Amino acid sequence: MFSCEELPVLSFDNPLDLTTAEELNIELPAVVFYPDSIPMEAGSSALLQVFAMEVTGLSGAHIQINYEQQKLNLKSVSKGEFLNSLIDPGFFFENDTIEGLLDIYTISFGEDSLKNVTGTGSLAIVEFEATAPGKIILEYTDKCEFVDENDNPIEIKSLLYGVLDVAKKS
Amino acid sequence: MKTVRLLRSFLLLTITLAIGHGQQLAILDIAPVEIPETDALNLSEHFREVVSSKIGENIIPIDKVREVLSGDKVNNRWCAEEWCAREVGELLGVEKVIVSSIWKDGELYKLNGKLVAMEDTLLEKEHTFNFAGEEESLIPEVEVMAYELLSKQMPQELLLQHQYIDERSLALQGITEKKTRLTATLLSTAVPGLGQIYLKRKLWGGLWMATQLSLGAATLNQYLSYKDSYDEFYVFEDLYQASTDVDTIFAYRNDMLRTYDNTKTFIDQRKQLTQIIFSLWALNILQANIMSPSTEEILKDISIRFSHNPYNRQSQLRLTFTIE
Numbered sequence: 001m002f003s004c005e006e007l008p009v010l011s012f013d014n015p016l017d018l019t020t021a022e023e024l025n026i027e028l029p030a031v032v033f034y035p036d037s038i039p040m041e042a043g044s045s046a047l048l049q050v051f052a053m054e055v056t057g058l059s060g061a062h063i064q065i066n067y068e069q070q071k072l073n074l075k076s077v078s079k080g081e082f083l084n085s086l087i088d089p090g091f092f093f094e095n096d097t098i099e100g101l102l103d104i105y106t107i108s109f110g111e112d113s114l115k116n117v118t119g120t121g122s123l124a125i126v127e128f129e130a131t132a133p134g135k136i137i138l139e140y141t142d143k144c145e146f147v148d149e150n151d152n153p154i155e156i157k158s159l160l161y162g163v164l165d166v167a168k169k170s
Numbered sequence: 171m172k173t174v175r176l177l178r179s180f181l182l183l184t185i186t187l188a189i190g191h192g193q194q195l196a197i198l199d200i201a202p203v204e205i206p207e208t209d210a211l212n213l214s215e216h217f218r219e220v221v222s223s224k225i226g227e228n229i230i231p232i233d234k235v236r237e238v239l240s241g242d243k244v245n246n247r248w249c250a251e252e253w254c255a256r257e258v259g260e261l262l263g264v265e266k267v268i269v270s271s272i273w274k275d276g277e278l279y280k281l282n283g284k285l286v287a288m289e290d291t292l293l294e295k296e297h298t299f300n301f302a303g304e305e306e307s308l309i310p311e312v313e314v315m316a317y318e319l320l321s322k323q324m325p326q327e328l329l330l331q332h333q334y335i336d337e338r339s340l341a342l343q344g345i346t347e348k349k350t351r352l353t354a355t356l357l358s359t360a361v362p363g364l365g366q367i368y369l370k371r372k373l374w375g376g377l378w379m380a381t382q383l384s385l386g387a388a389t390l391n392q393y394l395s396y397k398d399s400y401d402e403f404y405v406f407e408d409l410y411q412a413s414t415d416v417d418t419i420f421a422y423r424n425d426m427l428r429t430y431d432n433t434k435t436f437i438d439q440r441k442q443l444t445q446i447i448f449s450l451w452a453l454n455i456l457q458a459n460i461m462s463p464s465t466e467e468i469l470k471d472i473s474i475r476f477s478h479n480p481y482n483r484q485s486q487l488r489l490t491f492t493i494e
Contacts, residue, residue: 007437012426016414017420120414120415
């Protein structure tokens, strides 16, 4: 009985964990996927959220995701709750299936002016269907940008990738 | 010459008459090996006395046996085997013959007696008893042999004497000490304190048992606490993984660290307790081994036990009434 005693595996791998980010020297603000790693089967779909981490005074964002279009099909894109206010945020996307680029645009609206938010929150939710097995990387490109209510750019210091670990269909 | 022949005829006639009156048992002298012949003769006399007086068997007088056998130049004192008993029995014309021997083999006295029935090819009864002790113990043991060979119930006092000689013999040979030590050690190995209880050191036995039970309970408690902490850790890990709020993530992260530390502490404490339990266990085994009585102590205990037997008390009471 006692020989079965073991310590739990200590792993702080939530991509939104600020302490882990600090330990890994990840500079903030950052754009991350949540979750940042998803095990799945070929033919199935996975939902990932696009998160802005520790951003100050955010009013609008352009996110560009590069994906392996040979192995993934974009199924859906919807807005996140970070830029929500009394008025729904402006939100639209473009999917370039030839290049494997997904562009997401989102902007918050206040009653008289642009609303701005600070902290960490979800900007969008994307759903991909895996068509082939393998480790598929989702990357944010340098085109990603944050702006404040005066349309001034907010520096994004880190762009973190996500992984879809696709196994063969059983 | 004529007188000798007349005497032999008279003797044979006497024996024949004696057999006719139920004297069908002949008891030969005890064959001595490494003990003085005079002692063997005295013991033989005592043996016959017990058989005739206490057990009430009719036996052929030894003088008559000796005379018959001397005619055939046979010394009955050297007859201790079954074949010899049968030959002598045939010469005497009796139904049963008892032959016996006493051999002092080093520290041991070895008694052997055989009851041979002439009509039966099989040995009717054999009694063997080896003991270490004093030569005086041969007197009661010869009595025991008489009762055993003739399948009669021994008097209580003789039975106790026999038990005393037997127990003392085992103690003198060191058998009791070894057996007691081994049993106590094995019992304490199986269950802490049990060996001490076997040695009649109940306080020590209880102490060891209580200590080991308490430590065992504490160990089990540590293990259960470990299990709780371990499970709790993974509950918090699931919550941590599922959370998207940075403050909540931070809180669950701290909960994970706390339960991880608790788990580690419980394992360490359990290991320490287990080490203590095993150390005490070994100590308890060692104590049971050391605590086992020496041969001198065992002999003293035997003397005390047999000096307080119920039979003796009964005698003392009778004596008291007589004086009054």
